[in-house]
Amino acid sequence: MTLSAPGPARNLPQYGALIAVLLANWLLFPDFFAIRLQDGRLFGSLIDVLNRGAPVALLAVGMTMVIATRGVDLSVGAVMAISGAIAATMTGAGWSLPAVLAASLAAGLLCGLWNGVLVAVLRIQPIIATLILMVAGRGIAQLVTEGQIVTFTSPALAFIGSGSFLTVPMPVVLTIVVLAVTALLVRATALGLMIEAVGVNRLSSAGAGVNTPVVLVAVYVWCGLCAAVAGLIVTADIRGADANNAGLWLELDAILAVVVGGTSLLGGRFGLVLSVVGALIIQAMNTGILLSGFKPEFNLIVKAGVLLVVLLLQSPTLTLFLPRPKGARPIGTVKPPVAPTSGGAKP
Amino acid sequence: MSRKWVISAATAAAALFIGLGAVQAADKKLVVGFSQIGSESGWRAAETKTAKAEADKRGIDLKISDAQQKQENQIKAVRSFVAQGVDAIFIAPVVATGWDSVLKEAKEAKIPVVLLDRQIETKDQSLYMTAVTSDTVHEGRVAGEWLAKQTGGKCAVVELQGTVGSSPAINRKKGFDEIVAKNPGMKIVRTQSGDFTRAKGKEVMESFIKAENGGKGICAVYAHNDDMAVGAIQAIKEAGLKPGKDILVVSIDGVPDIFKAMAEGEANATVELTPNMAGPAYDALIAFKKDGKAPPKWIQTESALFTPDTAKAEYERRKDAY
Structure with missing residues (x-):
């Protein structure tokens, strides 16, 4: 089952990029794929990629x-x-x-409801409507923690961050569950179609009988819930709530993951699994940089460079210049900075 | 002329109020205005609390103004302190530049200014009386010296840096590097930024452990702040190693949670960045008011090293201050 639209060839840049980044990590660090059990939990760099990538994947x-x-x-x-x-x-x-879980998830739901009402009912532009909570939300969190890092020792809550289910770390399990439930909701029902319709044209989909305010509120609520789960994971992971830093700038990583996954910001078509792949590409780079021993000053530049390449591969203009051999070519697709230029320079 | 009159009237009014408050106090109570940055961290809150406590100890009337991270609020606060005619103004400057004109106003009103915990950039050093700050390079040195002594100068260190480009990160690295350079057996095998946060400290430490043969190649972790060290401790535990024994943990700041970790044997040393910046400033001010002797331009606070043997008591002492 593919959760994204037209043709498997469209997914090549994403999977190709993920494989290429993983291979690059392996070249930099030969034990990258080594996995062992530690206290009944999978342990290894590849597991780190999945585990650390979980919050952004959920978002x-x-x-x-x-x-x-x-x-x-x-x-x-x-x-x-x-x-x-x-x-x-x-x-x-x-x-x-x-x-505790009910209250945290309810908070996420309420935040989503607030965003949804601003966008769907009051018709404020989403970027502005959600900016309000982006600014105010951190203040709310600081009020809750009274500006301090609130630590706890409860093993039950910590389990969400560092426990495991059948040796798989809990953050990964939770991400898979949320992904599966979301996929079921949107692809086994007409909801996905309605979401796409609203994205293509809100007015005409309303004219065609889609209850657009309900669809819009629903997606913002779902987004809030996903964020609440991600928040639980990072808090459980460090056994403390750091209101100043938890989730800081992760909204940008999440948007990046979605775009790297090939979903257009213009709405309409989306690929759930590919967004998660996008999140994993970002995290695989982060982990690779940490393993490589580069100086920290280079982190952001390396990250930006790789992302540029992945996005260039999806550019409709540039892909015209790419050679199109038949069959799968995961490696070829990811060495592109050379390919487009040489293709374009041919007389 | 009229301005001076206003100031002296304000001073008289302030003195009158104080006089009413403490009738039997023979000599005039010192009034200090303190423009604090805000309360963005536990340390900052502790600095404010300590400033109040130290003022009470010395019988000083402290007026605190919270600037909420904005220089314009600090400038307003300083102007209002000048108008009230306080005896001294303390500023914890949120940024380094842009203070000249407001400090000139304070100077014209003959109110001494003391900078707390951060320096400013100005051509005219006479605009402030003194600055009370810690030496962050020295903090790195103290941490390095402890580790060198503890390991006999032989240690493969992984370093968790603060936010790239921030001055404490640069200086704490510099001081530590000086000690590493003096000990040929000491080496920094990995260094990365953990952004001063627990979550990033944990993530980076996880990678270090994998990159260094499951942690077997690491003798110690040096974190530029305690929060990253707390994150690293969890990563070490989850890798099946014992923090504090298999991998030594040394960090800087002295926040309560690291004392808790030390009491539990999971951390080995921390270098305190004391939140008591106001205490030395009050002492300098009192001496100045008494015999007019100006203090040195820089009062360096002590960078004390704490180890597990006193950790429990220190934790009890600190947990309410932060």
Whole structure:
């Protein structure tokens, strides 16, 4: 089953880039693919990529839905901070895990509802509507934690961050579950079609009988929920809520993951799995840079360079110049800075 | 002329209020206005709390103005302190530049200014009386010296740097590097930025452990702040190693959580960045008011090293201040 639109060849840049980044990591660090069990939990650099990539992957799942309606949600990082702050503060106050989880998720839901109402009912442009919560949300989180890093010792909550299910780290399990549920919701029902319709043209889809405000509110609520789960994970991971830093700038990584995954910011068509692949590409680079021993000053430049290449591969103008041999060519697709120029320079 | 009159009237009014407050106090109570940056971190909150406590100890009337990270608010606060005619103004400057004109106003009103915890850039050094700050290069040196002594000068260190380009990150690295250069057996095998946060400290440490043969090649981790060290401790534990034993942990700042970790045997040393910046400033001010002797332009706070043996008591002492 492909969750993205037309033809498997379209997915080549994403999968090709992921494989290329992983191979590059392997070249820089020969033990990259080595995996062992440590305290009943998978342990290795590849697992780190999945585990550390989980929060952005979760955000990307929610963000894909929003972007498919031609919107954007800038508040997800702040929502992460709020959900984490609530979880840590309530756990510290002695609440049970179910109550803590319910409250954190409810906070994410409320934040999504707020964004959704601003966009769908009050018709404020998404980038501005969600900017409000992006700015205010971190303040709310700081109010909850009273400006401090609230730590907790509850093993139950910590399990979400560093526990495992059948040796797979919990963040990875949660991401797979959320991805599967989302895919089921949008592809097994007409919801996905409606989201795409709203993204293509809100007026005409309303004219065709789609209840556009409900669809819009639903995607922002879902995005808020995904962000709340991501917030729980990062809080559980460090056993503390850091309202100043939790999820900081992750909204940008999430949007990047979605775009790298091939979903257009103009809305309409979306690929859920590919957005997660996009998130993994970003994290594979981060982990690779950490393993490589480059100086930290280079981190951002290396990251930007690789992303530029992946995005160039998807550029409709540049792909015209790419040679088109038949069959799969994952490696060839990812060495492109040379390919387009040489192709274009041919007399 | 009228301006001076206003100032002296304000001073008289302030003195009158103080006089009403403490009738039996024979000599005039010192009034200090303190323009604080805000409360963005636990350390900052502790600095404010300590400033209040130290003022009470010395019988000083402290007026605090919270600038919420904005220089314009700090400038407004300083102007209002000048108008109130306080005896001294303390500033924890949010940025290094742009202070000249407002400090000139304070100088014209003959109100001494003391900078706390950060320096400013100005051509005219006479605009402030003194600056009380820690020496961040020295902090790195203290951490390095402890590690060199502890390991007999033989240690493969991984370093968690602060935010790239920030002055504490640059200086804490510089000081530590000086000690490494003096000990041929010491080497920094990996260094990366953990952005001063727990989450990044943990992520970077996870990679270091994998890159250095499952952590077997690492003798110690040096973190530019305690929060990153706390994250690194978790990464070490999750890799099946013992922080504090298999891999030594040394960091800087002295926040309560690192004392907790030391008490549990999971961290080995921290260099304190004392939140008591106001105390030395009050002492310098009192001496100045008494015999007019100006203090040196820079008062360096102590960068004390703490180890697990006092950790429990230190944690109890600090947990409420932060």
